[in-house]
Amino acid sequence: MSWKAIFEGIQSFTEDVLFIPFDALREMELESWFGANIMSWIFMLIGFVAFVYWMRELKSFNDNNEEDRSSTSHGYLAEDAVRQQ
Template structure:
């Protein structure tokens, strides 16, 4: 069973996290290049936020939401 967990460790340390080690080596040369994965995730989050806001504006413009006091039981 010990070899199973060492195999998982080897997969992650020597395989899946290897690109992150290469990015960490770039930190001395360029901060933006070293944090490129974070920038990509921030861009994806920003695009998702804009899409969400556009969908909310669309539903609000169509007056599809029930805004009465009794619309939700917890109000």
């Protein structure tokens, strides 16, 4: 068995099996724009829900004062600001 046969088998499996739902969506494109882009809508919804969840978590940490805000990212930046004054 050669490497070429392995990669052609992966290609065949991907095109013939894994892309079946996307081929069905492509056929639906002429009938309904929303139906053809359902995967995009689903990914946008997942992203929006994740964004709202993350913002609520950040707000809860901010309200509890759990974040240490005393340090700067680089010590030399704070020292440089003191020298300039």
